Amino acid sequence: MSTAPHDPHAEVHFTSSETVRDIVIGLADGLTVPFALAAGIAGAVTNIASPTHLVVTAGLAEIAAGSIAMGLGGYLASRGDTEHFEAERRREEREVVERPADEEEEIYEIFEQYGVDREAATPVLRSLQANPKAFVDFMMRFELGLEEPAPGRALRSAATIAVSYIVGGAVPLASYLVFSDIQRALKVSVVVTLIALAVFGAIKGKALGASVLKSALQTVAIGGVAAAAAFELARLLNSHP
């Protein structure tokens, strides 16, 4: 794998924020969707023998499906990004050799967007032309806006998202495992999960440098709206079987 010139500080920032992003993606959906689904089923199925068992079954099936879909989806998306980067890089490497005049023109056009005329841009162009690898690196970043994906990122990303989804999903389901009374299990699940969503939102806000309170309220709102919608929809359907 080629090594593009990187600002080491920028790269550390980039990698850690990508991991935080994966955890956020997995936890946000894991806390929200199984929570809302469990609430929906709990609101609908009151006339069967062991409704909490059904909620747990459906909830775990959802967690399996959701974590695999998100994890594998994340894996393939990251792999796709890497393949796209490598294909574009090979194309630039070819073009630098085969169409040097076009590439010269592209450099001038990049600088023109920032009001830098040809005369001022020429010394940079000559310097890049003396170093074809740097020329390609420059085009990848400044013409195409592509950053080289970190090696091994695809698998790490998939695992991070999937595990975060499972951890998140375990929170709303736990109370249905503990309480056999479905109404009680639902109430505890709602309280526990809304608290977890608020804590998660606050930490997310802090990690991403946004407002802690706003982030907490937003996360609670998403989970609350999703659960309320699922609950009402399921109850409506069940009142007209």
Place this chain on the structure above:
Amino acid sequence: MSTAPHDPHAEVHFTSSETVRDIVIGLADGLTVPFALAAGIAGAVTNIASPTHLVVTAGLAEIAAGSIAMGLGGYLASRGDTEHFEAERRREEREVVERPADEEEEIYEIFEQYGVDREAATPVLRSLQANPKAFVDFMMRFELGLEEPAPGRALRSAATIAVSYIVGGAVPLASYLVFSDIQRALKVSVVVTLIALAVFGAIKGKALGASVLKSALQTVAIGGVAAAAAFELARLLNSHP
């Protein structure tokens, strides 16, 4: 809202690929998770009065929860990107005025990464200094690697993801509405959804410029693995209530 200098061609490409990406995100999960959940429940609950009604209830609750979680999640993520861009832009605008020497140094450092020495970079620097707006635009793109999010993108992104999720989720659920025999509904759902996943994967591959066959196989594999895992897990749980 400030208008950064854009290559119009690049911007069109950017916006349309963002929409395609949103549709892909929504459809991929919408086709996969409700499909897997429905299969899981269908495999588990055979001893109740109207199992297909339960599958439809749980499936619709999942679609409501999933589309709201993904749509609202996408909305807030896009809003966050815009806020982050604007905050960074204001910071750069301040720094250009308050710390011109540091900013000069940063420009030199950007070019140094590509082997361009100070002498060659100076004409570009002087040209940027004559035009503070272009200076800030240059730093946003080349120091921070940030692109200005398209205005109105957050809401469009949310709606695109949510609708795509609902459309995707309707495919696996339809057969449970049509057939009252749960085994038959499950079989039809599996066949119809795997075909839909293959078609979706092929179109996705074509739209994103990847291999059509490979993309189709990958999409079918994600859906198949998720559904099989949900099905087996739910059946396992139900055999030991």
